[in-house]
Amino acid sequence: MKEKNWLATVLSFATECKVKMILSVLCAVISVGGGMVPYIGVYQIIILFFHGTQTTSSILFWGGICIGGYMVKIVFYGISTTLAHVSAYSILENMRIKIADKLMKAPLGTVLNQTVGKLKSVMVDRVETIELPLAHMIPEGISNLLLPLAVFVYIILIDWRMALAAMVTVPIAVVAYGIMMKNYNQQYAEYMESSNYVNSVIVEYVEGIEVIKAFNQSTSSYQKFEKAVESFKEFTMNWFTSTWKLMNFGGAVLPSTLLGTMPIGMILYIDGSLTIAELTMCMILSMGIVAPLTSFTVFVNDLKSIEYAVKDANEFLHLEELPDKHKQVHLEQYHIDIQHVSFSYDTQHTQNVEKMENIVLSDISLKLKQGTISALVGPSGGGKSTVARLIARFWDVGSGAIKIGGCNIKDIPLSQLADIVSFVTQDNFLFNCSLMENIRLGNPMASDEEVIEAAKAACCDEFITALDKGYHTNAGEAGGRLSGGEKQRIAIARAILKDSPIVILDEATAFTDPENEDKIQKSIAALTKGKTLLVIAHRLSTIKNAHQIIVMEKGHIAQTGTHEELLGECVTYKNMWEAHIGAKKWAAHSVKGERKQYV
Template sequence: SYANVADRSAEYVRGIPVIKAFAQDKASYGKFADAVKFYHFSTMKWWKQSWLGKALMTAAMMTPQIVSMPFAFYLYGKGEIGIETLLLSLILPISILPQALAIMMSFELFQMASNTWVSIQELLDMPAQKRPDPDKRAAIDNNKGIKFTDVSFSYHDGTEVLHKISFETKPGEVTALVGPSGGGKSTIAKLLAGFWDPASGVISLGGVDTKKIPFHQLAEEISFVSQDNFLFDVSIRDNIRLGKPDASEDEIIRAAKAAHCHEFIMALPGGYETKAGVAGGAMSGGERQRITLARAILKPASTIILDEATAYADPENEALIQEAISHLVKGKNLVIVAHRLNTIKQAHQIILIDKGQIIAKGRHDELLQEPLYASLWRQYLGEE
């Protein structure tokens, strides 16, 4: 009941904009109030069931002190025990009782924590990713691209979400992953970034299996721009510099100009010293995306992964972001997960994915002959 009231409280506070927009204040507050009432009811019922036992237990634990003190003085008065035994009989109960009470309270804490421990144990039981030591750097050939060979993937519940995915990219070319929502596009991007390991098959970068590339080296080679762009609550300069910690001021500004965010940064009161806010909250969605693109442009990585990079952009920002993406292509592997099909019309290779399988590969004009892609294109144009 405590976990339930905590969940309802968080839901009520976070959902205030939706609650107000849809006039659901009574219904939403009703759920929150019901959770509080149930917590009050269950707590009081618990206390009614346990207060007598707890009172008796506390009384029993205090009894040794109540009995030992007069009995010790009685025996000492009769000369049957010495002063050392008397002092010991007075000190021991006082020393033991607080520890006994702490042990009694620990059982209650253990009971409260036991439910949470199940999910913690599930996390701890998940197999750890294994990579070579950081000093054993792999010999990555930047003239070779990305290669997926019969890659399958399952989450920890055993449900397979990717089925024998195979494709290859070339440096300097754009590869786009498209398809219906839930088809596995973002999963492929995260597997390439090394967030997870495939259940079977091989993912290679520059001719080397990613499992044989140390974590730090793989992070150097890959720049990942996710759909939910995250900025730290530090200056915009420091957020961009994450891509290259030792970057000079000129390099930062060049990257910002290439990502078309220099102008709006300079219009801010603090310029590049302006803080981005908690999780980038001081910036709009389009501004956050362009700042993260500047970070990706600055980072000397051989592979760029853009997971729906224009998700929160308006048409003007989308055009600027598309131009910024063109600066990423030169000599690098560029993989784009896209829902807006007009953003990947010029891609060198479009991979159509549905239900964890590759349905077709090719350029935009070629894939228009594929029914699923043609349907997605018509939906984008508003014709279907």
Template sequence: MDLIKKYVKKRKGQYFVSVTLAIFSVIANLFSYIYLAKIIVALIEEIKDISFYFDCCMIILCMYVLKEITAGISTSISHTATFNSLGEIRNDISKKLFKMPLGDVLSRSSGELKNIIVEQVDSMETSLAHIVPEFTANLVGPVLLFIYMFTLDWRLALLSLIPFAVGMAIMMSVMNAHYKEMFRKSVAIGQHMNNSIVEYINGIEVIKTFNQSELSYKKYADAVYDNASFYYNWMDGSMNKVAIGRLLSPMGIITIIPFGILFYIRGSIDLGNLITLIVLSFATVSSILKIMNYMDDMSRISTITSEIEKILDSRELENIGKGESLESYNIKLQDVDFSYDGEKKVIDNLSMEIKESSISALVGPSGSGKSTIAKLIAGFWNAGSGSIKIGNVETKDLSLEKISSLISFVSQDNFLFDMTIKENIRLGNKEATDEEIIEVCKKSACHDFIMNLSNGYDTRVGEGGGHLSGGERQRISIARAMLKNAPIVILDEATSYIDPENEALIQNALANLVKGKTLIIIAHRLKTVVDADRIFVIKDGKLNSYGNHEELLKSSELYKEMYVANLRGDENA
């Protein structure tokens, strides 16, 4: 709950006003019961003053109107404050994900993250918006009512608490550590169901292709059934006690009436006070029931905040932002080690230097560590040991925002948002004009196919760019990276899905677009990098050899084998 307190404190003024108005609402409601008791006592005592009854009815009406108005304003203020708080929580989670190592983010399933950021945070809204003002107000209300009842007859006031104490004891036997554990399991099983749904939807093409609908649907259906079965069994084992407790807690009348009659017969309480106490005992019902409803909400929020805190407390990239001024865009890796799991080295004692304004290529067998090197340079991870420098400044001494502004990264897995083509490309530079976007698309060989789409640049690309082909997505991603105009450009298999005809166009476009920039290309097809200024051959996370194409053909047996194999593959294609 410390997380909630942190965000509530930021808007304590709004919540204070909300709580104050909620208390006024509860007090107004209590006055309605007090004057209702006066009317009943007056009727029993056969008072026939019409003006007395009229005044009491008007006061009850005014109290009811005041209760509704103050409650409405209180709820409106608390909901506004809560929406802002939850928006800030989501924003902080997004910022945290940006600061976390890429591997830590990818280790969580998209279904789990979506469940936490969307469903779980959203589920706190109703509870939080009502708990802060209404829990406080409905706690204050019964206390004030009990004090008033205590002044009328302290014996009956204390006796009225017996059903409440017994009922709460029964319910608290359920609201224990086991309940919190079950709620934690409910969150986990809910995330599993979300993961299964996301996996089923994302894999629908593979499912159809290999006729695995029965098996895949069974996995999805089992997850849904397990979720429903868990809740059924959980509720079946706890609802009886909860129902008894909820029924008994507000029933102060079952002790007030028999003892009140006894006291009245013995002459130790007058009829007016007895009737008033009986009527007022009903006033506790709604308030206490609301308080009990919030007990479950508080357990839910406690579990959800623990999931959110796991993300917010996760380790961050070690970028402290103390060296923002760069002398050049030379990139130097010195004795770099890196491991994803802390055990097996993916990069092993790697040292290499990439000159500013040069074209460099990273080549090597699959799994040799090429993409990992590129992502270490881009700041997606921190090196386990050794140093990575840009312009003689350690990358970990640069802020993540600075690194992001320095590097345009286009990977083989190109992700587009479900927006228009124009909006996706403008992510590279939010200040870019339509004319600048069109110009960079022409240079990236994607203007023609865009104009052939139904709405041209205003065509929505679908989730993940699903309405476009792989090659079209890549070309748009390249255009986006070029529009960013960063001094360092990394192309990680960026032309892998592009057909030979368009590949030639893009290679020519890239040659113009990266003039004066530091370009790093990762490619399996070596013919695409034969003109690079320097080619680094990577094997098993180590630098095997480096030089230009002609030098490597003479000095590197591995490069020569790869190049020959590539030529044979192209001939057989």
């Protein structure tokens, strides 16, 4: 990423705080001006003593001037840094809001493909790294640039030769830093790559520690973790050792202005071109002229951290948005018509099927009638979940069309589509609020009584009321006490409360044990009245009464029919049913055996 790009990105979020940033700069300039006053006051006091005209009142006067200038410096620096921090946090807030807005408008499937760790890292950690340099570069960067410049001009007013002498160490330090920074961009890029790798290994190790212990892989996994950390340490140490000599040399030479001002000043003094007061003042000023410049080595790192943080954030800031319509459409029916749909995750926006690679769905056509239950079954990887997600428009189809009530879903506003489609998956997330509020997410305007009625319809009421605080139990507190099946029923209760005309259940019975299967069946039955229901299930007994069962294999529709028809006509379905019945009998025998052990 070019520097102007990331800088333009940062500044684009600073529109609302532009005035604060300008005031921060002005206050920083005033602060620098105030910082120059003590030098003037000290110079006048030195002259008083050399001329023998010092008096208590004159010394107190110029001392007061010095203190006043110093107070102006401190006060305006405080105002500048406060305004800079406010601006920085406003930029951070705007960046995070913009990223969140992009995630809302991007294809949901694209967002779900991002790991939670990466989203958290970019939105929280990487964006946060912008604050420190941004908040300090405005006041400190300006003061560290203007103060040496002002001092240099002041020395020129005294004697231009002393001004040049004060700068004699700068070219030497610049050469040293230039050699040190020759491969800086490449080294920093490798540093970030190494840092990201070690972070990913750490996250992998921590998240997978349960599996590591369960399969006794702690030794090999720890070795990978240890090697990653050791490799990162070696890289950073090698980088440091390759630059520390030049860095220390430059840091030692740059402030050593007396190397130039002392001999040149003595020559000019002996020559009569410089008074002792001017010589003293020039040496005092020269010692402060380049010290602030050394902080720019820190600002180089700060600028790089901003560049990489914005680079990571830009990945989300430039996510391609789903095209959205704004005019609501009127739908009288809610049957779903899937017409010759093909789709690939790699080329989601390709409209030419022949150019699509790794095709997930190929020429799929289906009709899901309102008021009926349709079920998608088949081997894993057959494209069942993809069909469901395309109906909810997680992505746009590669070719073909999906229509609801005769209207292409691309012509339905995303907000309206979200209202008419309820989507329940096997990965049901409970927010950190009460169970009642978790269910009420389906309809934020619902009363407590309506929430409880939905919970009863989803067979949730019994286990919720058994909790100490009932419906007011925090989901975090109840999380460890709720089974996967109970969490699924809460998700179904949300869908019942939402009362959408189209309901999609994607493996919503995945965590159901045989004993509670009938409760999930009743929950699903409560969703079916007058609705278009699409169920994806491996547990075939839950969908054997569906109006139509669609068997999918490798992105194609193998066969469609009722349970009885498929048992007689579809070998794949028959094999799946026999395997399911066998597993179900085994599970039932296992449950009975466990009961006998506890009796």
